[in-house]
Every structure is written in C-alpha cells, then in structure tokens.
Amino acid sequence: MKKTAIVTGGARGIGLAVSRKLAEQGCDLAVFSTGGEERYKAALESLRERGARVHYVSGSLDSAADRERLLDETLAVFGRVDILVNDAGVAPKVRADLLEMTEESFDRVLGINAKGTVFLTQLVARQMLGQERLFRHRGHIVNVGSCSAAVSSVSRGEYCLSKAAVGMATLLFADRLAAEDILVNEVRPGVIATDMTAAVQEKYDRLIEEGVFPIPRWGTPEDVAEAVAFFCSDAVGYTTGSFLDVDGGFHIRRL
Template identity: 40%
Template sequence: MLDKAENSTAIGPVDAGPKSVGRGVALVTGGRRGIGRAICTTLAMRGFDIALVDIVEDQEVEKTVSAVEATGKSAIFQQLDISETDKHDEIVENVQFQLGEITCLVNNAGIQVPVRGDILDVSEETFDQLMDINLKGTFFLTQAVARKMVSTKSGYKERSIITITSANAALVSPEKGPYCISKAGLSMASQQFAIRLAADGIRVHEIRPGLIETDMTADVFEKYSPDVATGSICPMRRWGQPEDIATGIATLAIGAMPFSTGDIYNIGGGMQIPRL
C-alpha cells in the first residue's frame, strides 16, 4: 500500500525561464489551494500575472497570492461562484482593468458529488448543482473570456483556454454519475470552443487528470492506494500530484504545443489505457 511519503514523489514545476518574460494574464478558477494553487504558481513562474478566482476567500487565498508574488509576478483575487453566470462579464472586466489582457483561462473550479452512491438514488438537487457549477458555470465563463479575447487586438502571440475535466469524462464511475456526466459535457464544450476560436489564434485544450492527491480525493485515498501501488489502476504506480497537472497546463499555456487545439491530454499515469 502507498503511504503519504511514497505518494509524494512527483516531477517539479516547469523551469521558470527568464523572469522578464511577460505573457499577459492567466485567469485561474478554483485557484486557492491544491491543483489550483499549483497552476497559479507554475504559470507565474512562466511569466503570467495571475487572477485567482474562487468561491471562498480565506487564508488559503492569501497563501496562493503570496506564492505568486514570490515569483515576481502580480496576483489579484476575485471572489465568484461560477454558477452565478450574471457576474461573469463583471469579473472579466475587473481582471482586465486591474492586471491587463487575459491571455489564458484555466477552468479548474469544480465540485464532486456530495455522497458517492447508486445512480438510482441521485436527487435532482444534486444533479443540478453539479451541472450548474461544473458544466454551465464553466461554459459561460469560457464564453465570456472568449468574447473578450476575440474582441481584443492582442499584442500577445500565445492565447489559450485550458479546461480541466477528468478521466471520468470517459471512464465510468457509477457511484458518482452526475460528476462523470458533467465532465463529459465539458469535454464536448472544449472541442466546440476549439473549432470556433481556432481562426482567432486561440488554442483550446482539455486536461484529463487521473487520480490526483487532493482534498477532493481524500475520502478515497485509502481505498484506492493498494490498487495504485500494484499498478492495477495506475501503471506508473503512484498518485498524481497537483504539480503534475500544473506542469502540463504550463506547457500548453506558453505555446509549447503550437499546432494543437481541441486535443485531450490525459495526465493520469496511464490509467486511461484500455487493458484486458
């Protein structure tokens, strides 16, 4: 069985590169901790100023802002429940007014089912909450940012929209049905935006994390760790770390995959590979 010490091994953040490089502003939803914090700090190391958007404002936000500022880049916090779609345009305008042009959107915010269980017992309330945040909120925030990007005469070569879905966009987990459905919907939305924005020079990417050690997976860490250790779930035999996801996002955000849009990047240690 994997313990916490064994599980902590992961590749480090992307090399920071020249500190003078300015890449515009990355708006990161759900950025206060975990994967979101790793994304914020890694993108800052690669030259982005950071607009951190989250539903909660607490000391975790302060830690993330401080981590970004320690790289020499600027950071602001905007409090938002992304399901409140009528506030999206205001947030986008505030970010551009305070920091400058948004050149990268990272859709990281999302929630898990409150209780894992039989799909036959899923309530309409639970279903609606998952769709409102994971799918509807992300879709319309992407729309708001995309409209701003299209209407802006940009001086930046690299502009991107990166959406974090899940291995569950394709892999069925009946005990969390609405979550899987919301992520599958996001996957299609990402490809739709990719087609629409390609001619505008805006690349759209989808990241599908596998098992990543975060607060969201804490309740199943002990359950899945034996299978992770044997390779039956994850051939690389370790849990993913937030930095693994952040490294992939930074690679895409800086344009290191320049002829890619609408593609799906699995970051799950091989768990997406079909096996007998």
C-alpha cells in the first residue's frame, strides 16, 4: 500500500523537488498549482518515471472551492491522503517599502501563503482523522515556511507577515493534532535558487560573496526537499510543532 501525498506548488521549484523525493520514497502524488496541466508536462512525467501515480489539479490556494476540489479529486483518484506538503507560495509582485505596502498586495500574499495554507490544512486534517489508519502515523503535514518568518525585510513586509503566520499555523495544528497522531512540522528555507529568487539573483550573489550566509552558496530545491521528506517519513515519530532551518546557517547571530 502506497502513501498518498498532496503537494501544493508541487510541479516546479522547491515543490517539484519535494514531489520527486516523495515519489522516490514510494508515494503517489496529487500535485496542485495554478497553471494548466500541459505547462507542467515534463515535470509530471519526471514524477511518473520515479514510480508515482500522479494526479494534477489546477486551482488557486486562496479559493475555498479550489481547495475542496483538490481534496475531492485526490480522494476520487487515490482514496485517501496521508501526507500534506504546503509548499505553494508567492512573493509580492512589487518589492515596496513597508510605508508604501498596499492592502491589495497584503491581501494577495496573505490570502495565498497564510489563509490558503491554514484552510487547506484544516480540510486535509479533517480527512486524515476520518480515514482508516494504515500506516505508523495517521498523517504528516509539512509547511514550507521561510527564514522570513523571523527575519525582517522592509521591502516585502507582507511576505514576512505571511510566513510568520505559517510558523504559528505549524504550532497550532501541531498542538491540535498531536494526540490524534498527525505530526505537523515546518521547513524554513533561506535563499534558494528558483523562479521566485531569479529576479533578485544579483543581490543574493553579492550577499553570498560578502559572506552573509555562513555556507557560501545558493541553496537548492533539493536541499529543502531532503528536509521536507524527512518530516514526511516514519523516521519522525516524536517530533511535532518543530521547524528546521535550511538556510546555510543564515539564522546564526554573529558578532
């Protein structure tokens, strides 16, 4: 019997690396993001090559109807859900100073990163509680947060606020679901080479050169995926509400 994992944002960037790792670990996958399936053809094929059955669902995380459809289609195809990886997220379209931040951008970023993550987790957790117990744990939920949960960037305050909310969501759901044997943990990437950071590549190249990150290189989606897969595995049995920094040591305060 294979586990079924939902991976939001699972067809590109960090989410794709997570999907690949979970496919290698023997999971079937429901992959969710905004584009049409055709756009991710090669990515989804790479998951099937790793032995996974894959179902793609197109929708937006900030839509209640789309979240419900994601769960409904997952159940129709696979019958259950054992793992939820909340990877999907957006940065602000424009990096504006905190004093210029717009409500529109705040609503968009918080709506996807925070509200979408919280209510999809609520939906999937209810499903996990209602289904037959087949594996060592009833469920694993992993949030892809960010170092921005605790690091101030005044040119993208709404993103930092959204990731701080994800950090609290990790604690809240971990607390609520611990006695139900559903483990909820979080991975906090630092600066990872994906489409999201492509627009600010030069800035981060310079910071790496200046030694801002103790491990002096860009992080890779695979670096993050290893940590997410660990939290999804049976190796984790007595840990919930925790987060792991995958940030090249960026969180270390220095003098």
